[in-house]
Amino acid sequence: MAKLAISSEGPDLDEALDPRFGRAAGFIVVDPQTLEFDYLDNGLSQAMAQGAGIQAAEHVANSGAKTVLTGYVGPKAFMALQAAGIRVAQNLADMTVREAIEMYRNGKVKWARQPNRRGHGR
Amino acid sequence: MKVAIASGKGGTGKTTVSASLAASWQRPLVAVDLDVEAPNLHLFLRPEIHGDEKAYMEIPVADESKCNFCRACVDICQFKAISILGSVLMVFPEMCHGCGGCLAVCPEKALTPGQRELGHIIWGAAGSTGFLMGRLRVGEAMSPPLMRQVKARLNAMIQHAETDVVIDAPPGVSCPAVNAVMDADVIVLVTEPTPFGLYDVSLAYGAFLPLGKPMGIVINRAGLGEDTIYEFCRSKNLPIWAEIPFSRDIAAAYADGGIVAQASSELQLTFDELVESIIDAHAEHQEVLHA
Numbered sequence: 413m414a415k416l417a418i419s420s421e422g423p424d425l426d427e428a429l430d431p432r433f434g435r436a437a438g439f440i441v442v443d444p445q446t447l448e449f450d451y452l453d454n455g456l457s458q459a460m461a462q463g464a465g466i467q468a469a470e471h472v473a474n475s476g477a478k479t480v481l482t483g484y485v486g487p488k489a490f491m492a493l494q495a496a497g498i499r500v501a502q503n504l505a506d507m508t509v510r511e512a513i514e515m516y517r518n519g520k521v522k523w524a525r526q527p528n529r530r531g532h533g534r
Numbered sequence: 535m536k537v538a539i540a541s542g543k544g545g546t547g548k549t550t551v552s553a554s555l556a557a558s559w560q561r562p563l564v565a566v567d568l569d570v571e572a573p574n575l576h577l578f579l580r581p582e583i584h585g586d587e588k589a590y591m592e593i594p595v596a597d598e599s600k601c602n603f604c605r606a607c608v609d610i611c612q613f614k615a616i617s618i619l620g621s622v623l624m625v626f627p628e629m630c631h632g633c634g635g636c637l638a639v640c641p642e643k644a645l646t647p648g649q650r651e652l653g654h655i656i657w658g659a660a661g662s663t664g665f666l667m668g669r670l671r672v673g674e675a676m677s678p679p680l681m682r683q684v685k686a687r688l689n690a691m692i693q694h695a696e697t698d699v700v701i702d703a704p705p706g707v708s709c710p711a712v713n714a715v716m717d718a719d720v721i722v723l724v725t726e727p728t729p730f731g732l733y734d735v736s737l738a739y740g741a742f743l744p745l746g747k748p749m750g751i752v753i754n755r756a757g758l759g760e761d762t763i764y765e766f767c768r769s770k771n772l773p774i775w776a777e778i779p780f781s782r783d784i785a786a787a788y789a790d791g792g793i794v795a796q797a798s799s800e801l802q803l804t805f806d807e808l809v810e811s812i813i814d815a816h817a818e819h820q821e822v823l824h825a
Contacts, residue, residue, distance in 0.1 A: 466626065467614055469619065488629075491624065495619045
């Protein structure tokens, strides 16, 4: 089963989903069937002056995840995720990582066709 | 000699002081507007424009068919302007700072030089005063690359003559402000007697102090009521080179696009003394350097 990457405020399934993609604290990379997961720290992207979204997209692509569940994705991160062949479900907020996985398993997430945030400096 | 007019806080009167200094300067001068995000010195000096050129920065253009996905360009770029995702090579031209590193390290010549427009460089003369300005393209996020090109043209303009330079610097204390003052011989900090003016000029003082250049203060809108700026200047041993009173007549002259120094004989005297203070501070500093 293809893995999911969910932007998360911490390294546990019961952490809050971090609504930011590029500057998320980290990503839970999880097999949605077995719930086996790894935590991908995104702290270095948070500290970047620019390019956090692109960096986060690279991290997620390198993790092997083919699906991202998150809140807000900027235009450059969106382009990068598309190039890497990663599906994006955005506009998620006020839920835990576990609840986001549940939504995905129940087929309740919508796939994004375009970014829902303007980039910085535009 | 180059004099930079900076402030920290916006709207304290950098351009008012720059225009009045330019009008009061007795030696050959070029006035430069390096506040390329919002240039306005020309509104007061009203120069005759002699030229207008677009400025560009070198950015990489990718030919994916030549890319061997070695990631050398991705690794050298500090600004995420190039990314490789799977088997896709992506360039984000607006992120590029123009260092040329990726072009240099690509072993396959998959990256070739392209251009991003930075804005315009405009030059001319206001009477006997040379004039130069940069105007950043709307949407361009970085002003230092354009500022560097304006400064290169400035150096070409002054290299054949004993010409002084007045630089109208951008507000703030980040890269653009530092880029505007780093080549100056003297820095004039324009502030106002308000908590905001004090706070921001203290940041500017702290940012520019390591440059080791003589600095002096001009207090604009003097008499607004706050005295803390005077205590600050005393505590830092910062000379107050001029005070421009808070007055309706001055505001009216400014709003009319006039040169404030020419609004009254008292103000002209204030700016003549400011010119003298700047020249003296420069001469003293040179003596210290050569001692």
